[in-house]
Amino acid sequence: MSAPAAKVSKKELNSNHDGADETSEKEQQEAIEHIDEVQNEIDRLNEQASEEILKVEQKYNKLRQPFFQKRSELIAKIPNFWVTTFVNHPQVSALLGEEDEEALHYLTRVEVTEFEDIKSGYRIDFYFDENPYFENKVLSKEFHLNESGDTSSKSTEIKWKSGKDLTKRSSQTQNKASRKRQHEEPESFFTWFTDHSDAGADELGEVIKDDIWPNPLQYYLVPDMDDEEGEGEEDDDDEEEEGLEDIDEEGDEDEGEEDEDDDEGEEGEEDEGEDD
Incomplete structure (x- = not known):
């Protein structure tokens, strides 16, 4: 056990x-x-x-x-290269009012310069011909990243000519454009130079530096949708005209055949009369 x-x-x-x-x-x-x-x-x-x-x-x-x-x-x-590039870019074009586009026709060169150590920031320079809007030949905006990781910005003060300050006239153009375009006119593109409220989330600066500047040609060459639509309408009109011409030609042929039949009938009647 x-x-x-x-x-x-x-x-x-x-x-x-x-x-x-x-x-x-x-x-x-x-x-x-x-x-x-x-x-x-x-x-x-x-x-x-x-x-x-x-x-x-x-x-x-x-x-x-x-x-x-x-x-x-x-x-x-290439004339108007940069204004065309900006207008063709979906994000930038949304920021452009009618008068902004007019002013940007005087834009001749854009330069993006990263600071030597790269990580501390960059500068965007806009070079302009003599224009009716402001005295500046160059408008710049800089972005600086400090040691704590915060971003700040500073820019050129725009010396507007008398009565040409687009940042103050944006409300007036909005009323005018809303009737014409049936949508609200955006705040002036040039307010970007004076807006330093949130430099760390400056979308326009990032778009220009990281998207447009590396290859602006891809946006310059974007086809104008209005032109494409216009060409399509012209093609439709040409097809309609060709169709009408074909109908007219067929009608003329039918009339020609009827005339020949009438002539043959008359000749036959004349022959009968001679036999009698």
Whole structure:
């Protein structure tokens, strides 16, 4: 007969469980400390990678400059290149009023310059011919990123000619345009130069720097939808005219056949008369 199984008290069970918990917590704490050490190494490599990437960006930014300069010289040979590019860009065009477009017809060159260390900010320069709106030859806006990560901006003060301040006339043009276009006229594009309320979320600056400036030609070459629609209407008109011409030609042929039949009938009557 086998010996009876030993009974284990609840006190012994609890003490064993507490020991297992203590071991588990100790292992977890050690694991957390090791994770922290590994994470520090990852962060160190990330920081090193950022420094290396920055050096590469600075290198290629310098290499790109001669090509940007050459491109600007070629663009200068194309009238209204920049205003066409802005009007064709879906986000920028939404910010342009009628008088803004008129003013931008005098825009001859746009330049985006990233600061030498790149990460601290950039500047956008707009070069204008003599125009009836303002005295400035160049309008600029700069964006600066400080050490704390906050972005600030500053810009050229626009020297408006008498009665030509588009930022003050935006409300008047809105009333006029709303009747003509059946939608509200946007606030003047030039208010962008005076708006420094939230430089960190300046969408227009980011669009110009990151989307338009790298390849403005893609937006300059966007076909004008109005022209396409006009061409389509002309094609429809040509087809209708061709259709009408075909109908007229068929009608003329039918009339010709009827005339021939009438002539043959008259000749037959004359022959009968001669026989009699």
